[in-house]
Amino acid sequence: MADHFLELRDDLKTMKEIQEALAEPFPENILDQQENGYWFIPVERVKERLITVVGVDAFDVEYSDIRHHEEDWITCTCTITVDFSKWNGRIKKVSQDSGLKIARHNKNEEKLGQIVDLGSAYKSVKSAAFSKAAQELGIGLYLQLEKKNDQSRQNNKGYQSNQKGKNSSNNEASDxxxxxxxxxxxxxxxxxxxxxxxxxxxxxxxAKQAATKPTYNQADKYIGVLKPVCDIMDIVKHSPNSKEMKGMVFNFLSQHFQKKINSYVGLLTLVTPELVDDLKKSFTSKVA
Structure with missing residues (x-):
């Protein structure tokens, strides 16, 4: 693995340049996606942005104690204090809360009923609070704004009818x-x-046009090929014994298509959502 060095920014001279550097969008290849489809920035990248722009000696981070609430909710507050005086700014303090619903007992068949180690949940809620506080400084704020814009469009009365029009048009694929x-x-x-x-x-x-600037319909068809395979990956991933499950799934699919299949990519253009549903039913007792 190649060494990774932080490239500290020494070219920023004004508060405007600092603000622009903090708010600069991140490369898409470092983003992760939530289950709801929205994108987020890994917390270590948020920290990296803060360090490279203002330096490690220009900010402090404080966390409140983890607070437990009814219905197994935990919350945490993160406060970031940044000294911008080097760039003729002021000391700025931002705070944000984050909450997370926790599971008290393991639902995995092999560990059913065992008490869950809450360490990872504590770490997750602190990381989320840090990222939300960093948004107050502009870091990753653009993703939150995109999310709100998407939600506003979906709440618009004309949104669904517009989407139907897109499905039968050659408009460019949506974001x-x-x-x-x-x-x-x-x-x-x-x-x-x-x-x-x-x-x-x-x-x-x-094909070339679909690769560089797909239409709405082309993207819809392409997603229809990719998604069932990703759904199969989820079946394997969430099983108690993923290695054993993967072998069973590929054996099932090889018999179904009467050809040897040993990779997820090899399933593209073969599986359908209906087959994925059948697969889930076939392995109900094996899926966690």
């Missing part, structure tokens, strides 16, 4: 589709050569 495709390709580790072959299979002579 949501592009993000979903990126996330699923990343999960499948789909390299450029295999992606090109897949797009050629799906779109023939329009």
């Amino acid at each position: 949501g589709q592009k993000k979903a495709i990126y996330a699923m390709e990343k999960r499948l580790a789909l390299d450029p050569d295999k992606k090109n072959r897949l797009l050629t299979t799906l779109f023939s002579s329009n």
